[in-house]
Amino acid sequence: MLWYNFKYLRYGAVMACLLVLAGCGFRPLYNQPASPGETTSYNVQRDLAAIHIYPIDDRIGQQLHNHLLTRLNPNGSPAKPAYHLRVKLIETVQELGIQKSSFATRANLRITAHYTLSLATGENPGDTGILPTGNVLAISSYDISTFEFSTLTARKDARTRAVREIADDLRTRLAIYFAQRRK
Numbered sequence: 001m002l003w004y005n006f007k008y009l010r011y012g013a014v015m016a017c018l019l020v021l022a023g024c025g026f027r028p029l030y031n032q033p034a035s036p037g038e039t040t041s042y043n044v045q046r047d048l049a050a051i052h053i054y055p056i057d058d059r060i061g062q063q064l065h066n067h068l069l070t071r072l073n074p075n076g077s078p079a080k081p082a083y084h085l086r087v088k089l090i091e092t093v094q095e096l097g098i099q100k101s102s103f104a105t106r107a108n109l110r111i112t113a114h115y116t117l118s119l120a121t122g123e124n125p126g127d128t129g130i131l132p133t134g135n136v137l138a139i140s141s142y143d144i145s146t147f148e149f150s151t152l153t154a155r156k157d158a159r160t161r162a163v164r165e166i167a168d169d170l171r172t173r174l175a176i177y178f179a180q181r182r183k
Contacts, residue, residue: 063159
């Protein structure tokens with residue numbers, strides 16, 4: 001009998017959570033339902049796919065460019081872009097965990113990406129909103145070994161993790177911008 005009551009209590013808790021989510025205005029980010037008066041739903045992915053990404057300096061920039069291209073438009077660069085995305089990367093290394101012999105055993109790789117989204121010339125003349133610009137910071141730690149090759153490999157892996165994190169964060173920020181703009 002106690003199990004039977006617990007089942008209804010659990011069911012009631014799930015229903016209460018759903019009601020709270022519905023009441024707070026929760027909406028999916030990547031596929032917005034149709035607003036009153038509209039017949040079709042709005043898909044943020046279409047705006048993300050209309051972004052042309054300018055080349056980014058250095059090897060790390062090339063990696064970020066490829067990750068962004070995959071996340072924003074898996075089909076490749078748009079034929080007629082509506083937006084242009086410029087990204088500039090700054091990479092710094094902060095040594096941590098210093099031993100008595102002044103030898104660092106741990107480091108943080110900090111990569112800051114300054115991004116600017118702008119309208120493509122001749123496209124969307126009625127769009128006069130402020131386009132997003134800002135910084136994305138990714139910090140990735142790695143061990144410093146007495147062997148140089150293992151340290152270089154660890155730094156390369158940390159750089160790869162940081163670049164993926166920046167690409168994911170940028171995609172989310174741009175998707176939020178496009179979703180809020182359509183409201």
